[in-house]
Amino acid sequence: xxxxxxxxxxxxxxxxxxxxxxxxxxxxxxxxxxxxxxxxxxxxxxxxxxxxxxxxxxxxxxxxxxxxxxxxxxxxxxxxxxxxxxxxxxxxxxxxxxxxxxxxxxxxxxxxxxxxxxxxxxxxxxxxxxxxxxxxxxxxxxxxxxxxxxxxxxxxxxxxxxxxxxxxxxxxxxxxxxxxxxxxxxxxxxxxxxxxxxxxxxxxxxxxxxxxxxxxxxxxxxxxxxxxxxxxxxxxxxxxxxxxxxxxxxxxxxxxxxxxxxxxxxxxxxxxxxxxxxxxxxxxxxxxxxxxxxxxxxxxxxxxxxxxxxxxxxxxxxxxxxxxxxxxxxxxxxxxxxxxxxxxxxxxxxxxxxxxxxxxxxxxxxxxxxxxxxxxxxxxxxxxxxxxxxxxxxxxxxxxxxxxxxxxxxxxxxxxxxxxxxxxxxxxxxxxxxxxxxxxxxxxxxxxxxxxxxxxxxxxxxxxxxxxxxxxxxxxxxxxxxxx
Ligand code: GLN
Numbered sequence: 001x002x003x004x005x006x007x008x009x010x011x012x013x014x015x016x017x018x019x020x021x022x023x024x025x026x027x028x029x030x031x032x033x034x035x036x037x038x039x040x041x042x043x044x045x046x047x048x049x050x051x052x053x054x055x056x057x058x059x060x061x062x063x064x065x066x067x068x069x070x071x072x073x074x075x076x077x078x079x080x081x082x083x084x085x086x087x088x089x090x091x092x093x094x095x096x097x098x099x100x101x102x103x104x105x106x107x108x109x110x111x112x113x114x115x116x117x118x119x120x121x122x123x124x125x126x127x128x129x130x131x132x133x134x135x136x137x138x139x140x141x142x143x144x145x146x147x148x149x150x151x152x153x154x155x156x157x158x159x160x161x162x163x164x165x166x167x168x169x170x171x172x173x174x175x176x177x178x179x180x181x182x183x184x185x186x187x188x189x190x191x192x193x194x195x196x197x198x199x200x201x202x203x204x205x206x207x208x209x210x211x212x213x214x215x216x217x218x219x220x221x222x223x224x225x226x227x228x229x230x231x232x233x234x235x236x237x238x239x240x241x242x243x244x245x246x247x248x249x250x251x252x253x254x255x256x257x258x259x260x261x262x263x264x265x266x267x268x269x270x271x272x273x274x275x276x277x278x279x280x281x282x283x284x285x286x287x288x289x290x291x292x293x294x295x296x297x298x299x300x301x302x303x304x305x306x307x308x309x310x311x312x313x314x315x316x317x318x319x320x321x322x323x324x325x326x327x328x329x330x331x332x333x334x335x336x337x338x339x340x341x342x343x344x345x346x347x348x349x350x351x352x353x354x355x356x357x358x359x360x361x362x363x364x365x366x367x368x369x370x371x372x373x374x375x376x377x378x379x380x381x382x383x384x385x386x387x388x389x390x391x392x393x394x395x396x397x398x399x400x401x402x403x404x405x406x407x408x409x410x411x412x413x414x415x416x417x418x419x420x421x422x423x424x425x426x427x428x429x430x431x432x433x434x435x436x437x438x439x440x441x442x443x444x445x446x447x448x449x450x451x452x453x454x455x456x457x458x459x460x461x462x463x464x465x466x467x468x469x470x471x472x473x474x475x476x477x478x479x480x481x482x483x484x
Pocket of ligand 1: 130131133155156175177178208423
């Protein structure tokens with residue numbers, strides 16, 4: 001048994017706990033000790049649920065002593081992005097408007113984690129309502145990149161990515177509307193998976209853009225990401241957009257990738273792509289080739305419209321979804337209004353941060369009569385073309401390989417004054433949300449400055465099995481250094 005329990009994978013922890021080689025409480029202690037030590041620098045968590053975690057860990061140990069069957073995540077410390085409802089604990093979405101809002105129920109994904117005997121250690125920082133790409137839009141704190149605390153962890157699920165990378169937990173969860181799992185995974189040197197739209201129930205995830213949102217895991221190995229998906233995925237009657245498909249089982253490491261057809265989208269290897277990122281991704285593609293995969297160029301011709309389409313559709317849906325935060329039902333309420341209208345105005349004026357207000361204004365404008373056809377309806381039509389690009393490409397290839405982000409992790413403040421520059425960093429990830437397909441970021445190397453770089457693998461809708469297979473082979477061939 002290794003001395004440092006935080007060095008174990010999620011699968012390793014669950015195995016050790018099941019076999020009685022480690023207690024869930026000892027595993028929790030090891031992680032909480034690291035939280036104490038590293039949180040002052042990282043600030044990945046908005047809430048650490050120490051007492052509840054201890055009670056959950058003791059319950060797992062008790063269950064084992066009494067011979068009860070243990071779940072697939074027995075004793076695994078898990079962190080949740082603070083837009084996932086955990087009953088009895090504050091859910092803030094890193095927004096002042098939800099300060100004090102205590103969740104009345106568990107999200108389906110959270111209930112399934114608990115049923116799998118996971119130990120939930122806390123709620124992680126994010127860009128307010130998951131709107132952003134660096135976690136700098138949190139109303140409460142900024143989270144540092146564990147590889148270089150002067151840099152952002154990526155966003156919007158930056159807290160979850162940093163927590164998994166720094167071994168403050170063994171697994172964490174985020175949400176991905178246009179990118180928010182994959183680039184943070186790339187920036188923090190961990191695996192991040194955006195499952196196929198509908199494979200994981202969104203019940204209990206605070207809605208940002210309902211036609212794009214997906215819950216997915218961060219892990220330090222592909223095996224753990226697949227294990228996490230197998231626990232939270234699958235049909236849920238509480239979410240009408242949830243598919244009937246079941247997630248695939250965790251695949252073994254394949255001996256090779258013979259017969260796998262990999263496509264490189266011409267439109268992604270563009271002039272704005274950082275040379276170090278390009279080199280790492282091309283190197284990763286060579287690894288896939290070396291394993292027997294065949295590689296060819298593919299075209300996704302409508303890629304250039306993806307950001308424009310997303311930044312019409314996502315704000316439109318957000319403007320509608322966020323209408324419920326009016327000071328009446330949830331969280332913060334302005335205390336000195338003169339009348340109802342002013343209560344709404346003052347609550348929303350003080351409760352939402354600037355990026356959220358920008359989205360609400362953009363979305364309300366795009367949905368208003370007179371502009372609806374020109375913006376919202378047109379964006380929906382172009383979205384269908386973007387989805388068709390992938391359908392056509394997946395006739396010729398099984399997977400698409402490309403960069404996760406155009407640049408290595410950037411510094412705090414580098415893009416905050418220019419929202420469009422921030423939006424452009426989503427260029428390689430948004431198309432998968434618009435198409436609803438499966439996509440993951442895998443660590444594929446370090447820059448000269450020692451910063452993690454990400455390879456993105458995209459599979460067709462419900463193509464997670466192919467994705468995991470290739471990802472496991474890649475990871476075995478090109479192991480990534482863990483953070484010291
Ligand atoms: N950066 C994108 C946005 O700000 C995507 C965020 C996300 O995936 N939640 O909307």
